[in-house]
Amino acid sequence: MTYWLLYQFSGRLDRGKSAWWIGLIAWLMAGGIARLLSTNMTLMLRPEVWRDMYSASAAGRFLPSGDPTLEPRWLLMMAGGLFIAGLWLVYLSGRSTFTAEQRRYIATQGGRIAGVFGVIYLLAGVWAASVQPQAVKAGLADGFPGHAFYKFAGMAGYGWLALVVAAILLGTVAAFSKVASAWLGWAGVLVAVLIEIMLTVYRDGVRDVTLLNKGYDVWDRVVVTNWGVVGLFLVLFVAGLGVVGWLVSVVARAQKQMEGAA
Helix, strand or coil: CHHHHHHHHHHHHHCCCCCHHHHHHHHHHHHHHHHHHHHHHHHCCCHHHHHHHHHHCCCCCCCCCCCCCHHHHHHHHHHHHHHHHHHHHHHHCCCCCCCHHHHHHHHHHHHHHHHHHHHHHHHHHHHHHHCCCHHHHHHHHHCECCECHHHHHHHHHHHHHHHHHHHHHHHHHHHHCCCCCHHHHHHHHHHHHHHHHHHHHHHHHHHHHHHHCCCCCCCCCCCCCCHHHHHHHHHHHHHHHHHHHHHHHHHHHHHHHHHHHC
C-alpha cells in the first residue's frame, strides 16, 4: 500500500497536481512499518519478555513496552533514510546528464535534506547510546576477556559520530554552494558508506554485549551448516547476476538503436 501511494504521489506530480497529502499518508504508513520493525529488532535483545508476551497472546498481538531504546532506534531508522537520501541527491547533482540549473537545484535540495535530517539522525544516535544499560556501556568501553572486538565496536561509535558531523557539514556546503561539483557528490557517497559501516559495527557490539550480560554468548554457538541450501543459494545468486547482466545489455542495445534512429 505504501509503495502504491508513492507511485500515485509521483504520478500526480508528473501531471502537475497537488500530492502532498498522498506523500504524508505514505510517510505515516512507512513510519508505522518502521515502528514494528524497530520493535521486532529490539525484541532480539530482550528474550526475558518473550514468555509474558506470548502468554498474553499466542499470536503475538501484544508487544512489550518499557524499553528506553525503542524510540531512539525508531527515530534513527526514520531520520537515517532521509539523511542518506539527501547525500544521494548530492551525488546525483554531480552527474553530467543534468543541466547546470538542474544540478544546482538537486544539490541544494539534497544538501538541505542531508543537513536537517543529519542533525536529527545524530541526536537520535546519541540518545540511543545514552539510554543503553550501564553494563552495555561498560562492556563497549572496557571489553570482555577474550572479546577484544567489543572495545573496537565501542570505538566505532565515536567514528560514526565524527562521520555524521562531517556529512552534515558536507550537506551544508552543497546546499549553499553556487556550483554543483562531482567531488562533493563522491565525498558524500564515501562518507555515507563509512557511516553505515561504523554503525553496523557499533550496533553489532551493542547486541552482543547486551545478550552476553543475559548469559547468551553469540560467539559460543554450535553451527551446523546446511551445505545443500548454501549451494542452492549460490547457484540462484549467480543465475540472478546473469539475468541482471542480460537485462542491462538489452537496455544498452536499445538505447544505441534509439540514438542511431534519432
